Amino acid sequence: xxxxxxxxxxxxxxxxxxxxxxxxxxxxxxxxxxxxxxxxxxxxxxxxxxxxxxxxxxxxxxxxxxxxxxxxxxxxxxxxxxxxxxxxxxxxxxxxxxxxxxxxxxxxxxxxxxxxxxxxxx
Amino acid sequence: xxxxxxxxxxxxxxxxxxxxxxxxxxxxxxxxxxxxxxxxxxxxxxxxxxxxxxxxxxxxxxxxxxxxxxxxxxxxxxxxxxxxxxxxxxxxxxxxxxxxxxxxxxxxxxxxxxxxxxxxxxxxxxxxxxxxxxxxxxxxxxxxxxxxxxxxxxxxxxxxxxxxxxxxxxxxxxxxxxxxxxxxxxxxxxxxxxxxxxxxxxxxxxxxxxxxxxxxxxxxxxxxxxxxxxxxxxxxxxxxxxxxxxxxxxxxxxxxxxxxxxxxxxxxxxxxxxxxxxxxxxxxxxxxxxxxxxxxxxxxxxxxxxxxxxxxxxxxxx
Numbered sequence: 001x002x003x004x005x006x007x008x009x010x011x012x013x014x015x016x017x018x019x020x021x022x023x024x025x026x027x028x029x030x031x032x033x034x035x036x037x038x039x040x041x042x043x044x045x046x047x048x049x050x051x052x053x054x055x056x057x058x059x060x061x062x063x064x065x066x067x068x069x070x071x072x073x074x075x076x077x078x079x080x081x082x083x084x085x086x087x088x089x090x091x092x093x094x095x096x097x098x099x100x101x102x103x104x105x106x107x108x109x110x111x112x113x114x115x116x117x118x119x120x121x122x
Numbered sequence: 123x124x125x126x127x128x129x130x131x132x133x134x135x136x137x138x139x140x141x142x143x144x145x146x147x148x149x150x151x152x153x154x155x156x157x158x159x160x161x162x163x164x165x166x167x168x169x170x171x172x173x174x175x176x177x178x179x180x181x182x183x184x185x186x187x188x189x190x191x192x193x194x195x196x197x198x199x200x201x202x203x204x205x206x207x208x209x210x211x212x213x214x215x216x217x218x219x220x221x222x223x224x225x226x227x228x229x230x231x232x233x234x235x236x237x238x239x240x241x242x243x244x245x246x247x248x249x250x251x252x253x254x255x256x257x258x259x260x261x262x263x264x265x266x267x268x269x270x271x272x273x274x275x276x277x278x279x280x281x282x283x284x285x286x287x288x289x290x291x292x293x294x295x296x297x298x299x300x301x302x303x304x305x306x307x308x309x310x311x312x313x314x315x316x317x318x319x320x321x322x323x324x325x326x327x328x329x330x331x332x333x334x335x336x337x338x339x340x341x342x343x344x345x346x347x348x349x350x351x352x353x354x355x356x357x358x359x360x361x362x363x364x365x366x367x368x369x370x371x372x373x374x375x376x377x378x379x380x381x382x383x384x385x386x387x388x389x390x391x392x393x394x395x396x397x398x399x400x401x402x403x404x405x406x407x408x409x410x411x412x413x414x415x416x417x418x419x420x421x422x423x424x425x426x427x428x429x430x431x432x433x434x435x436x437x438x439x440x
Contacts, residue, residue: 008366008406008418010359011339038321042314046339047176048321050359 011046015054023063023074024082034064034072146208148173148294148326149194154203156189156350163189165350166203171326171343173208173293176316178341178358179330182429186350187330188227191296195224207294220249223292225283227299233272237265240282241289250291255319259285262311276303284312288319296328309336316340338362338421348429358421364400365424369393370414378412385427397427 022028035043040051055072058064063078102112149171156164164186171177179187192198194205196212196219205211210218231240237260245251260267263281271282280303287295301309317340320327329337344361346354354361368375375394379387382405387396397419400406406416419427 008363008416010363012359038318041317041321044339045313045317045336047342048317049175049342050339 011050012053012057015040015044015046015051016057019055019058020063020082023079024086026079028074030074030076030078032074033070034074036071146173147171147206148208149328150204150206150209151190151194152204154190154193154205155201156186156193156198157201162350164193164200164203167347167350167352169345169352169355171328171345173326174324175342176320176327176329176340178334178337178344179328179347180332180334180344180425181347181353182332185347185429187347188298189350190347191224191298191328191330192226195219195222195296197224221293223248223287223290223295225287225295225297225300227283227302229279229283231271231279231282233270235271236269237267237271237282240271240286244286244290248290248292250293252289252291255291256285256289259288259315262315263308277305277308278303280304281308284315288315291319291323291325294326294328296330298330299333300329300331301333313337313340334422334425335420344421346425346428353428361424362418362421363403365397365419365421366400366406366409367395367397367417367419368409368414369395369417374413378409378414385424386430397423399424 019028019034023030028034034055037048037051037055040046040055041048044051055064059066059072062075063082064072065075067073098112099109102108107115147170150169152168154164154167155162167186167190179190181187189198193200194207194212196205196215199213205213207215207218207222212218212222235243241253241256241260244256245253263285265278265281265285271279274282280301283297284300287297287300301312304312313336316327329341331337338358341358344354344356344358345352368378370393372389372392372394375387375396379396379398383399383401385397385399387394389395398405409416
């Protein structure tokens, strides 16, 4: 499907991240049921074993949990834990490349701060 | 070109699925050779397909894929070598062959038959035949049930093969170029039903094709055949992680690719672009440290580079 699966990272990791995204932005609510691995596999056109591996990453982390015979559910407190973790990663993933590009273009930190503030107002 | 497969494990730190129930071998060939009067179709192919996985048998037209599958399903005799299906020799072995369904690309159906006739015959051939599934697929693929197969288009014939292959529920199902002539909607339907069926009833699926992009994410293992030889066998995910490209100033690209497994190099003006197969997990980071841009190389491109016969180095015309 349209999901960019060829970004060079393992597909199962991208699946886990996609589920995390849905939890963080509220598409999947806590105690809500997550789609089955078969649905994930069909939606993204991937092998069901790969989809299961992605889901299992989140089960191992306690983000998702299994209800026998029913399916996979989002754990209570999952959203907060994911948001905290992503805040920790924010600097590495977004700020570092931003600063690198700004340096390449001769934009200093002051100008950068102004740009961010302007954008925030607009 | 012979590629030494030097795998490295994906150090992803995540729990791997238990493969306990998946460790039997569905199909094994040992030094399989097939010689026609003027041509060596297979040249010592030894491969093992693990049961309950989706395998890709990839290679160009004429690489030997169909010959390999025909011998594996006892429809053709090997010149030498051995074949085993679930541990048994398939020749004149009704028990072993009842567990196999081979959908040939060039399959001829009796001209007077219609879809109903074909499904009736198939139901007697495959012990696990699921008639309800076949009916549902026939409707979804919008095949006319009573029209003679003689008038079928290439795409309709492909649909017949897909329906029989899926509904056979055969433990080992081989599809040879299953989607020739199918439009995007019908191909999507095939992938959907294949995933659903495989998730509910795990079985061994072999997709033999030269059109790789759409199915690459479905495959757990790839076996690349070229010129009658097995060129490469690897877990798809590990191969995806190893195949990459570097782009940058030509001198830097050349310095980096020297002594590494470079599959192709193209130059445009002062910059160059090369496709590589990494032999260590840190290789791509090394390329970036050397001032080169890296990008993943899609499986389709990798196979094209591996099985291209015009040399591995080609200068751009610019």
